[in-house]
Amino acid sequence: MSEERACGESCGDMSRRAFLAAAATGVVAATAAALAPLKDITDLPTLEEFLRQHYKELTAEEKKEIMARIAAQVEKKYGVSPRITDLPPIPGVEFAYALNIGRCIGCRKCVYACVKENNQSRNPEIQYIRVLEMKKGSIDVETSSTAYEGEVPKKDSYYMPVQCHQCRKAPCVKACPVKATWQEPDGVVVIDYNWCIGCRYCMAACPYGARRFNFEAPQIPKDELNPEMGLLSNRPRPKGVVEKCHFCLHRTRNGQYPACVEVCPTGSRKFGNLLDPESEISNIINNKRVYVLKEEVGTLPRFYYYFDI
Amino acid sequence: MPQALKDYFIFVGRCARETIDGDWRYYLWLTALLCVSLLGLNAYCKQFVEGLSVTGMSDQVSWGLYIANFTFLVGMAAAAVMLVVPVYVYKDETLHDVVILGELLAVAVIVMCLLFVTVDLGRPDRFWHMVPLIGKFNWPISMLSWDVIVLNVYLGLNAHICGYLVYMVYCKRKPAPMWYIPFVFLAIFWAFSIHTVTAFLYVGLGGRPYWNSAIIAPRFLASAFTAGPGFLILTLQVIRRVSSYNVSDKALFMLRDIVQVSMIINVFLLLCELFKEFYTDSAHVASAKYLFFGLHGHSALVPWIWTAMFLDLAALTLLVLPLSRSLRYLDLACVLAIVGIWIEKGMGLIIPAFIPSPLGEIVEYHPTLNEWLICAGIWAFGMLLYTLFLKMTIPVLTGALAPRPADLRA
Numbered sequence: 001m002s003e004e005r006a007c008g009e010s011c012g013d014m015s016r017r018a019f020l021a022a023a024a025t026g027v028v029a030a031t032a033a034a035l036a037p038l039k040d041i042t043d044l045p046t047l048e049e050f051l052r053q054h055y056k057e058l059t060a061e062e063k064k065e066i067m068a069r070i071a072a073q074v075e076k077k078y079g080v081s082p083r084i085t086d087l088p089p090i091p092g093v094e095f096a097y098a099l100n101i102g103r104c105i106g107c108r109k110c111v112y113a114c115v116k117e118n119n120q121s122r123n124p125e126i127q128y129i130r131v132l133e134m135k136k137g138s139i140d141v142e143t144s145s146t147a148y149e150g151e152v153p154k155k156d157s158y159y160m161p162v163q164c165h166q167c168r169k170a171p172c173v174k175a176c177p178v179k180a181t182w183q184e185p186d187g188v189v190v191i192d193y194n195w196c197i198g199c200r201y202c203m204a205a206c207p208y209g210a211r212r213f214n215f216e217a218p219q220i221p222k223d224e225l226n227p228e229m230g231l232l233s234n235r236p237r238p239k240g241v242v243e244k245c246h247f248c249l250h251r252t253r254n255g256q257y258p259a260c261v262e263v264c265p266t267g268s269r270k271f272g273n274l275l276d277p278e279s280e281i282s283n284i285i286n287n288k289r290v291y292v293l294k295e296e297v298g299t300l301p302r303f304y305y306y307f308d309i
Numbered sequence: 310m311p312q313a314l315k316d317y318f319i320f321v322g323r324c325a326r327e328t329i330d331g332d333w334r335y336y337l338w339l340t341a342l343l344c345v346s347l348l349g350l351n352a353y354c355k356q357f358v359e360g361l362s363v364t365g366m367s368d369q370v371s372w373g374l375y376i377a378n379f380t381f382l383v384g385m386a387a388a389a390v391m392l393v394v395p396v397y398v399y400k401d402e403t404l405h406d407v408v409i410l411g412e413l414l415a416v417a418v419i420v421m422c423l424l425f426v427t428v429d430l431g432r433p434d435r436f437w438h439m440v441p442l443i444g445k446f447n448w449p450i451s452m453l454s455w456d457v458i459v460l461n462v463y464l465g466l467n468a469h470i471c472g473y474l475v476y477m478v479y480c481k482r483k484p485a486p487m488w489y490i491p492f493v494f495l496a497i498f499w500a501f502s503i504h505t506v507t508a509f510l511y512v513g514l515g516g517r518p519y520w521n522s523a524i525i526a527p528r529f530l531a532s533a534f535t536a537g538p539g540f541l542i543l544t545l546q547v548i549r550r551v552s553s554y555n556v557s558d559k560a561l562f563m564l565r566d567i568v569q570v571s572m573i574i575n576v577f578l579l580l581c582e583l584f585k586e587f588y589t590d591s592a593h594v595a596s597a598k599y600l601f602f603g604l605h606g607h608s609a610l611v612p613w614i615w616t617a618m619f620l621d622l623a624a625l626t627l628l629v630l631p632l633s634r635s636l637r638y639l640d641l642a643c644v645l646a647i648v649g650i651w652i653e654k655g656m657g658l659i660i661p662a663f664i665p666s667p668l669g670e671i672v673e674y675h676p677t678l679n680e681w682l683i684c685a686g687i688w689a690f691g692m693l694l695y696t697l698f699l700k701m702t703i704p705v706l707t708g709a710l711a712p713r714p715a716d717l718r719a
Contacts, residue, residue, distance in 0.1 A: 041358045140669070171516060175452070177451045177457065178447060199429065199430055204372060205514050209666050215367075241432060242431075294667075
């Protein structure tokens with residue numbers, strides 16, 4: 001009786017072992033099959049990229065190396081040799097923007113100039129500027145349309161372009177869990193594309209819908225790439241990070257206007273140094289009828305709307 | 310190696326062996342969970358390669374099912390406190406035998422929460438940027454940095470409490486109060502904090518009027534204390550059916566009291582919110598209008614929320630009636646409440662805040678199959694973890710797994 005049981009147990013043990021071995025093999029095989037899509041990955045970060053420190057921790061030397069590395073990657077991918085700069089903020093300068101709501105005709109030239117200047121993805125489409133076609137008699141954005149078509153300006157409408165407002169009290173900067181977005185001394189809120197973890201909390205925080213996410217690797221036609229690039233502005237972005245308007249800081253810190261200001265056919269867009277009392281922007285803010293969008297959320301934007309009297 | 314450590318490893322090894330020992334039902338259950346987990350892993354690999362474009366999210370609706378599930382599960386994890394308080398604060402013995410099962414659930418659920426946050430990241434390879442000291446942590450400014458801290462500490466606290474108490478039972482030693490009582494009380498405070506911080510994540514955003522409401526945190530807690538203990542009522546009945554562990558009806562009915570009161574508070578707070586939104590009828594009502602009635606012809610969430618409302622009310626009715634003193638109706642009420650709250654707190658709380666967008670655009674959100682698969686995978690993985698935890702713990706608690714004489718001698 002006891003011998004029988006012993007045999008039963010040991011035989012059971014054998015089949016149990018075989019069973020467990022088969023199960024373990026099955027689990028390993030199924031896991032390998034589940035992981036199969038990973039073999040198609042093309043944009044894994046290199047070890048250097050993986051270990052790269054936050055922008056503010058980088059030495060000038062390291063920045064130079066990083067810019068050279070990005071330049072090499074751009075050249076390989078697009079066949080264009082870019083000039084990448086990392087211009088510092090200019091002391092005594094605080095940028096601000098003013099948009100003449102009475103003159104804008106909703107032609108969206110600014111939108112396309114921005115896309116081109118800032119190497120925004122054409123597929124999937126990323127645009128920093130949204131032009132709202134507003135019903136006359138209302139300032140409620142809910143009555144507006146961003147997908148309007150046909151000839152502009154329409155009789156019953158006025159137009160309100162919206163982009164990043166470079167808020168003094170920026171909710172996005174507060175939200176970011178890893179300080180990947182911050183405000184520069186000249187007022188521009190920038191993003192370290194190599195530090196952003198893509199949690200999109202900043203997008204939830206932004207009251208102006210100004211932030212865009214790279215849901216997949218951005219695609220830009222080779223012949224449309226703008227080779228004049230800034231490290232914190234328009235150099236090509238990787239998949240999975242957030243981006244937005246940065247007042248074209250690779251241009252504006254070099255004494256040029258943002259692309260949207262330059263292209264505007266009606267002169268509705270004004271840009272300049274708020275700290276210079278003689279500047280056009282100071283003049284507008286002091287003398288025109290000026291308002292900011294969603295003043296009630298207390299973000300204190302550096303982007304003003306105004307109209308002539 | 311010191312003897313104590315050796316003993317501990319023997320304990321861990323023997324517990325681990327328990328997990329591969331079971332009848333065909335157990336193996337079938339594990340296989341099913343594993344299959345769904347792997348389907349989820351496969352879907353996640355696709356997302357990792359392609360990017361988040363495989364989801365239904367957009368620039369306008371930048372958070373979806375992942376964060377919805379995350380929010381719901383933080384509540385489930387916090388709910389363990391509803392068992393801990395009666396046992397440790399009021400010294401009520403009714404729930405004494407099940408409190409550890411609640412804490413184990415919290416551990417498994419927090420792991421699910423962390424997975425849901427991870428799959429939502431655009432750059433999961435940069436997770437180390439969030440690690441304090443190595444990365445660059447925006448603490449104490451960013452609410453998300455608070456959330457990372459409170460969730461991980463809560464995980465650690467519960468893992469420690471469960472691990473220590475179970476080991477003491479195994480050793481047949483009386484647990485030393487200094488090694489668990491301070492942690493238990495900290496965990497009580499912490500349970501409230503995880504859900505409050507998660508609520509503050511949303512509440513703190515002035516640009517999203519739908520979330521910018523002080524009642525969100527209390528609502529979160531009330532719904533959590535409904536869904537969590539409700540889930541335990543169901544789980545405990547499964548446990549006593551498939552194992553020799555004794556769970557008394559009295560414990561289940563004490564949980565019923567908790568679920569009942571929480572559900573009443575939950576529905577009351579919901580009504581407060583609805584009154585404020587709809588009676589005021591200011592511009593801020595747009596999201597709530599979209600959720601309940603549709604806005605400008607867009608109404609993707611309307612069927613969801615009315616389903617949730619129906620489930621919530623049915624659950625509430627059952628719970629307040631003496632009917633739910635019968636287990637069958639209590640189970641039904643729990644299922645209704647869990648599903649209702651999952652919708653209300655997930656699809657009903659996260660998505661509408663993005664619709665209409667701050668610029669008045671209405672972009673609807675339809676989760677993709679891939680997204681559903683990832684969610685299902687994480688749920689299955691969490692259930693798998695919980696099953697394994699129970700499989701290891703229950704033999705210890707029933708005394709079936711105790712040190713062998715050989716172990717003691719060694």
